[in-house]
Amino acid sequence: MKALVLSGGAGTRLRPITHTSAKQLVPVANKAVLFYGLESLAEAGITEVGVVVGETAAEIQEAVGDGSKFGLRITYIPQERPLGLAHAVLISRPFLGDDDFVMYLGDNFVVGGIAGLVEEFRTHRPDAQIMLTRVADPRAFGVAELDAAGRVVRLEEKPRRPRSDLALVGVYLFTPLIHEAVRAVQPSWRGELEITHALQHLLDSGADVRSSVIHGYWKDTGNVADMLEVNRTVLEGVERRIDGQVDETSELVGRVVVEEGARITGSRIVGPVVVGSGTVIEDSYVGPFTSISENCRISDSELEFSIVLRDSSIAGVGRIENSLIGRHVEVTTAPPVPSAHRLVLGDHSKVQIRT
Numbered sequence: 134m135k136a137l138v139l140s141g142g143a144g145t146r147l148r149p150i151t152h153t154s155a156k157q158l159v160p161v162a163n164k165a166v167l168f169y170g171l172e173s174l175a176e177a178g179i180t181e182v183g184v185v186v187g188e189t190a191a192e193i194q195e196a197v198g199d200g201s202k203f204g205l206r207i208t209y210i211p212q213e214r215p216l217g218l219a220h221a222v223l224i225s226r227p228f229l230g231d232d233d234f235v236m237y238l239g240d241n242f243v244v245g246g247i248a249g250l251v252e253e254f255r256t257h258r259p260d261a262q263i264m265l266t267r268v269a270d271p272r273a274f275g276v277a278e279l280d281a282a283g284r285v286v287r288l289e290e291k292p293r294r295p296r297s298d299l300a301l302v303g304v305y306l307f308t309p310l311i312h313e314a315v316r317a318v319q320p321s322w323r324g325e326l327e328i329t330h331a332l333q334h335l336l337d338s339g340a341d342v343r344s345s346v347i348h349g350y351w352k353d354t355g356n357v358a359d360m361l362e363v364n365r366t367v368l369e370g371v372e373r374r375i376d377g378q379v380d381e382t383s384e385l386v387g388r389v390v391v392e393e394g395a396r397i398t399g400s401r402i403v404g405p406v407v408v409g410s411g412t413v414i415e416d417s418y419v420g421p422f423t424s425i426s427e428n429c430r431i432s433d434s435e436l437e438f439s440i441v442l443r444d445s446s447i448a449g450v451g452r453i454e455n456s457l458i459g460r461h462v463e464v465t466t467a468p469p470v471p472s473a474h475r476l477v478l479g480d481h482s483k484v485q486i487r488t
Contacts, residue, residue, distance in 0.1 A: 134178075134251070137210075137234055139237070139239055140189075155196075157193065159457075161440075162371065162407050163392075163425075166240055166363070167193070170238075170243075171203045173247050174203075174247070175203050177235070177248040177251040181205075183208045183210050185221045186212065187211075187212050190211060194209060210228055216324070216325050216326060218327065219328045219331045221236075222311060222328070222331070223315045229309075229312075233258070233307065233308050236305040236306075236307065240303075241302065243264075243304060244366065259341040260307075261308070263301055263306075264301070265299040265345065265346045266347050268298060273291060274300035274301060275300065276292055277299045283344070285342045287333070288301075290330070310335065311335070315328075360440065361422075361440065365422040368406070371404075371405050373385075373389055373404070374391070376395075377393055377408065378395070380397065383401065385401075387404035392409050395408045401417075409424075409425055409427035409428070412428060413432075414430075417431045418436070419431065422438045423441075426441060427444075429446065430445075430448070431448075434450040435451060435452040436452075437454045443460050445459070445460060448465050
């Protein structure tokens with residue numbers, strides 16, 4: 134079995150971060166989201182992986198390399214434009230050949246990995262197998278409708294009136310039969326070849342399409358709120374480890390990771406928190422569910438429930454929370470400005486001004 138990892142999207146919902154960085158490489162607990170997916174594939178016993186790349190191809194290739202650090206062999210597959218998941222399968226046929234494969238969206242996060250799902254597919258080998266999860270607003274996803282026996286009967290892409298609350302998770306398993314289906318479908322109103330349409334084609338032709346409803350944790354990390362939530366979830370599992378320098382005036386509470394080369398002075402850190410190598414935290418408070426990447430500097434500030442990317446600095450800021458701060462960012466206090474009120478008041482006015 135092979136794997137196809139999709140890493141070609143533009144990441145418009147994560148802008149401005151993704152103006153200069155691939156969305157799949159934004160770190161969660163100081164490790165790129167994409168890396169969690171690659172590790173899941175390796176744990177499932179898959180070694181041959183095709184990575185579909187787009188305009189951020191150079192950055193993805195630099196970060197992933199040949200895949201050897203994950204125990205994988207990587208083949209890069211260029212996609213001129215993100216024209217849909219089915220299009221990614223279509224252009225990847227030379228790599229996939231006639232092998233079964235897993236398709237994994239590179240910006241998705243599944244706690245617990247996919248080893249069990251892959252083993253189930255290998256055992257029963259349906260024509261296709263999809264993962265589903267219940268969501269509050271299915272209109273933003275591909276949606277599956279099941280019959281009374283739990284069989285998939287219909288699939289729709291971002292329906293205005295969803296027939297269920299079961300959304301497709303970004304992990305799919307296919308036999309070579311899917312190649313016929315992706316050739317048969319036409320572009321949707323979005324101008325894309327939808328994988329839901331290809332799956333529906335399989336259903337209409339009598340193919341065996343099975344589903345697994347997952348009750349664990351899954352997120353599409355396509356926006357800032359979801360990215361911060363995934364960061365929180367991963368940090369909940371970290372174990373305390375202090376490899377850097379912490380002076381005697383600092384207090385570390387709970388599950389705090391201080392990487393080698395990091396330095397903390399005169400500060401209070403309340404975990405779960407991860408502090409990257411080369412980062413300096415001085416006279417500051419860092420609260421739970423915060424990850425600070427390498428070579429950052431935090432001074433005289435408060436930070437909580439946030440992600441700070443590498444080579445950034447925060448100085449003299451009262452409090453920052455629920456934030457995603459990019460690379461090479463400087464956050465400082467604004468210079469003082471005179472306080473004044475400019476008024477044009479009519480006769481007999483009464484004005485109260487807070488001083």
